[in-house]
Amino acid sequence: MSSSTPTTAPATTRIRAAGTPGRSDVVIVGAGIIGLAHAFEALSNGLSVTVLDRDRQPVGASVRNFGHCCISAQDGELLALAQRSRPGWLRAAKASGIWAEEAGTLVVARSATEAAVLEELRAERGGDAVRLRTAAETAALLGRTDGGARGDGGSSGSGGLVGGALLPADLRVNPREAAPGLARWVAEQPHGRILWGTAVTGVESGTVHTTRGPVHGDRILICVGHDLDYLFPDLAEDHGMQRCRLTMARAAAPAAFRTHAAVLTATSMLRYDAFTGRPSAARLREEVQGHSAELLEIGANVMFTRLPDGTVLVGDSHHYDATTPPFVDERTAELLIGAVADVLGVQRLRILERWQGVYASSPRGPLLVRDLAPGVRALSVTSGIGMTLSFGLAAATFDGTLAPTA
Ligand SMILES: Cc1cc2nc3c(=O)[nH]c(=O)nc-3n(C[C@H](O)[C@H](O)[C@H](O)COP(=O)(O)OP(=O)(O)OC[C@H]3O[C@@H](n4cnc5c(N)ncnc54)[C@H](O)[C@@H]3O)c2cc1C
Incomplete structure (x- = not known):
């Protein structure tokens, strides 16, 4: 991926003449x-x-x-x-x-440690690339009618919202x-x-x-x-290529849900290098392990994105195999959907579709x-x-x- 010596012939701008069909x-x-x-x-x-x-x-x-x-x-x-x-x-x-929208990503913080990771990323990348948000601003983006105060304190490990960050460079399609x-x-x-x-x-x-x-x-x-x-x-x-399978669902969005930004949470911060490289990331892992061990066991990246029709894509878990078993574990799906509902401050989400995704991993x-x-x-x-x-x-x-x- 380095920008060293070209390894393939440079592109030509020649169009093949008709007469060389196929x-x-x-x-x-x-x-x-x-x-x-x-x-x-x-x-x-x-x-x-x-x-x-x-x-x-x-x-x-x-x-x-x-x-x-x-x-x-x-x-x-x-x-x-x-x-x-x-x-x-x-x-x-x-x-x-x-459709491609310059909607950015909203990273939700629901503990002081999560907020610290975001603050550390802002310190490194600057305030234009990482725009910190207060709890009230984050709650408004999520359309939370409780102002972000509520959290289940259980499976998703949430107290209420403590803040967030908008990463404006990201795109949605x-x-x-x-x-x-x-x-x-x-x-x-x-x-x-x-x-x-x-x-x-x-x-x-x-x-x-x-x-x-x-x-x-x-x-x-x-x-x-x-x-x-x-x-x-x-x-x-x-x-060392394997298949990674992921549990996904599409849900009706809560009425007040507004943001077009992709929404990431603490488990997402444990999976992407921009966050895992920050000084507070190790403490965050311990914290998430303490309150949400089940989510870590299914390799969760609790996140969601909104489709243009207003419904939301909800996921995901990560399991690695050489060949993908066809079965979708309901407990995994429930854990993810419950964790997303908790971020949105609602009791449950109405699920419209479920599927399994597979991608290459190594x-x-x-x-x-x-x-x-x-x-x-x-x-x-x-x-x-x-x-x-x-x-x-x-x-x-x-x-x-x-x-x-x-
Ligand atoms: C649930 C899920 C969530 C994800 N979330 C994100 C995300 O948020 N952001 C992100 O950047 N990425 C995400 N990814 C990863 C991303 O989707 C993949 O990295 C990407 O789509 C891979 O694209 P591809 O073209 O290589 O593979 P594919 O989309 O799988 O396409 C491969 C194509 O090759 C064809 N093909 C295979 N073998 C043959 C053959 N022998 N002859 C002819 N055709 C063949 C297949 O039919 C298929 O159409 C996610 C993936 C999943 C599953």
Whole structure:
């Protein structure tokens, strides 16, 4: 991910002349957000693109998530990549008409330790990037009719609100329409095409083998997310790749709920590097372990985001397996939904849908970038932040600054 020597040929701005049917400058395997961000960037660079997906529409991680471009919570190289992603998302939204809102993230503090972590982040990043909020301001953003005083003091460990922070750089998109909308846009471009229902079975330089025959391209990008192990099991094993499954739900929002910002809580602060690197983070972990051990056992990141129709996406838990069991544990779902209801200051949420999401994960690193043959690259985000990084990765791929990972 460093900006050292380019590892792939620089992008050309040449469009393949008609008369070479079926051959594209770039062939992309996978119509999730990683593949589609690369397709958008390639088309923007004047390249011809073919995207292949085994399914008939995007149904992978990219439509099952919160639609949260969680830029500010990253640190180091990932922060730089996430910041690079932001203008890409906004350009793609403008071009394709998909919804992307500069809504930011609201991090809720319900103890002095949580507030201390936010204050420490503000001290490091500055008051423009981390805007501290009082308890009353945080309660108003959440639409809490009790002013934020109430908390269950139990499973979610909450007393009332003590404050919060708004991280304005973060974006929100609708995960249910972002990838499908981008796919539509790609297919409408004169030099873009998507072949749905086309499963890839193998790849070599210049050729992708599919269930509908070979597809040819100068440059091949394999963006199949957590299913990389089906195509390249040795590569996935070498990176320690696993499937992370997450319990999710969509709920009717309480009547007073207003903010369009994504909402993060203490368990979120234990999962993102911007917070875990702060001096008070260790104390926060002990505190959460003391009052919410059950949430830590399910790997909870208690957070929620609002869809344009006003309903809220609620989650999530983290369990790691080589192969994903299909069963969704009701106790896990109840714990998460109860914890979100507590932040919102309501007794219960009316659940409209439930599902399980799956993404690629690895303890060995947040990204897998490997060159498999001349002009053939595999690219998976193995840290659960593919929405955040997608357009930054695509920009770095096409300017030649995305180096292979070890
Ligand atoms: C519940 C949940 C919450 C999340 N929350 C966030 C968040 O808040 N912020 C964030 O940044 N990220 C979040 N993520 C992570 C993010 O969703 C993923 O990192 C990202 O969507 C991965 O995109 P992808 O394109 O690699 O994979 P996918 O979206 O899974 O797409 C891969 C595509 O490849 C296709 N494919 C696979 N194999 C083949 C083959 N052999 N031939 C043809 N096609 C194939 C599949 O059909 C699929 O369409 C979350 C994920 C989940 C599940």
